[in-house]
Amino acid sequence: MEFKTNRQVILASGSPRRSELMGVAGIPFIVRKPQVEEPPIREGENPEDYAERLARLKARDVAEGEPGSVVIGSDTVVHQDGRVYGKPSDKEEAKAFLESLCGSVHSVSTGVCVTDGDQDRMFSVTTEVEFRDVPGWVIDRYVDSGDPMDKAGAYGIQSGGALFVKEIRGDYQAVVGLPVADVFEVLEEMGVIAGGEGDEP
Numbered sequence: 434m435e436f437k438t439n440r441q442v443i444l445a446s447g448s449p450r451r452s453e454l455m456g457v458a459g460i461p462f463i464v465r466k467p468q469v470e471e472p473p474i475r476e477g478e479n480p481e482d483y484a485e486r487l488a489r490l491k492a493r494d495v496a497e498g499e500p501g502s503v504v505i506g507s508d509t510v511v512h513q514d515g516r517v518y519g520k521p522s523d524k525e526e527a528k529a530f531l532e533s534l535c536g537s538v539h540s541v542s543t544g545v546c547v548t549d550g551d552q553d554r555m556f557s558v559t560t561e562v563e564f565r566d567v568p569g570w571v572i573d574r575y576v577d578s579g580d581p582m583d584k585a586g587a588y589g590i591q592s593g594g595a596l597f598v599k600e601i602r603g604d605y606q607a608v609v610g611l612p613v614a615d616v617f618e619v620l621e622e623m624g625v626i627a628g629g630e631g632d633e634p
């Protein structure tokens with residue numbers, strides 16, 4: 434499956450997972466990596482708003498140099514009871530994150546910003562993920578694999594982190610990093626996807 438777009442669509446992301454999801458959905462796109470420092474969450478800011486703010490920073494950064502294009506920025510934040518788990522800074526932190534996430538439910542919020550350089554469309558998608566209790570040595574083995582290090586909450590649900598999952602409620606793709614069905618819907622509403630009503634097929 435491959436859709437056509439009437440404008441260049443740019444994914445403002447260095448994440449291979451996000452590229453893969455755009456490809457699976459058949460949306461033609463190119464990649465530009467945003468050059469932004471991710472600021473920390475503000476006092477009193479909720480995680481969904483934070484994820485949207487970062488998504489907007491990324492989209493805006495890339496959109497500046499790409500007039501006429503539609504740019505998609507995204508950010509994924511893992512959180513539980515008001516505590517935000519970003520990417521772990523080292524293996525010890527990855528282990529601590531996973532130990533506290535195991536045996537309970539946490540939320541994964543992915544913020545998205547789609548901008549045409551003029552208007553920004555922002556939304557976020559939150560998925561609940563329940564982790565089972567996993568023996569300490571399994572966590573150690575997973576941390577040693579290195580997989581957690583570039584991922585929010587120190588796990589990849591699409592990779593070794595799958596071993597922790599008891600149940601998920603919501604959009605799996607949003608946990609991996611991009612709620613691709615929602616992104617498609619926004620692009621369709623913006624008239625970016627060719628072949629819709631009133632368009633030549």
Ligand SMILES: Cc1cn([C@H]2C[C@H](O)[C@@H](COP(=O)(O)OP(=O)(O)OP(=O)(O)O)O2)c(=O)[nH]c1=O
Pocket residue numbers: 445446447448450451466467491507508509510511520541583584585586588589590591594608609610
């Ligand atoms: C929870 C979870 C996160 N992740 C990843 C998705 C994101 O790449 C990363 C969260 O960090 P982000 O800061 O959202 O994204 P990034 O820095 O990797 O990429 P970019 O800003 O260039 O778009 O965690 C998974 O791959 N699987 C998961 O199950």
